[in-house]
Amino acid sequence: SQQGEEDPQALSIQEGENATMNCSYKTSINNLQWYRQNSGRGLVHLILIRSNEREKHSGRLRVTLDTSKKSSSLLITASRAADTASYFCATRLRGGGGNKLTFGTGTQLKVEL
């Protein structure tokens, strides 16, 4: 089974609304990262949160991490049509997991005008 699973699988909102996506994982992590992927393109790194951090901000993005629940959320405030994309969380495992990132299943966000 996957290390990271996200919900919802798909989300459709109106421009100006906030979008929240959640990621759950199974084993202890060193850090958790969020990436965005526009249709048919590569992924772009958005933000990284370390295991000893609880919240992090970057522009209109807010990420939270709850290691006791093994979950993270990504909040996009005041969404724009250009935010339409798929969003993936990725975890870097602590200890024996090496330096590889494991990606979640992704949330497809559609922001309508």
Add this chain to the structure above:
Amino acid sequence: EADIYQTPRYLVIGTGKKITLECSQTMGHDKMYWYQQDPGMELHLIHYSYGVNSTEKGDLSSESTVSRIRTEHFPLTLESARPSHTSQYLCASSDPTGTANEKLLFGSGTQLSVL
């Protein structure tokens, strides 16, 4: 976008052909990765390299092979393409900000269709 390039962007090819997907980066990164992604699905790591002459298989078994003769170049080869190889292939390298906090920089991907 990052300075990591993949060619071709799209490839439609017949069964049995040998193909090579190119990936190059100009940043001098030691660590490079190949991921496979089906439409609307998660990414699966199929190969990675931590430097010249270093290659390892990833979490998902793949019939493809890779080589790393030069730091900037990490090509992926399929000796005999099959329809089951149809997928998007994404190449990435690590931003060397520190071992634990590295983030990946991705190319635009190659969409492969095998008929």
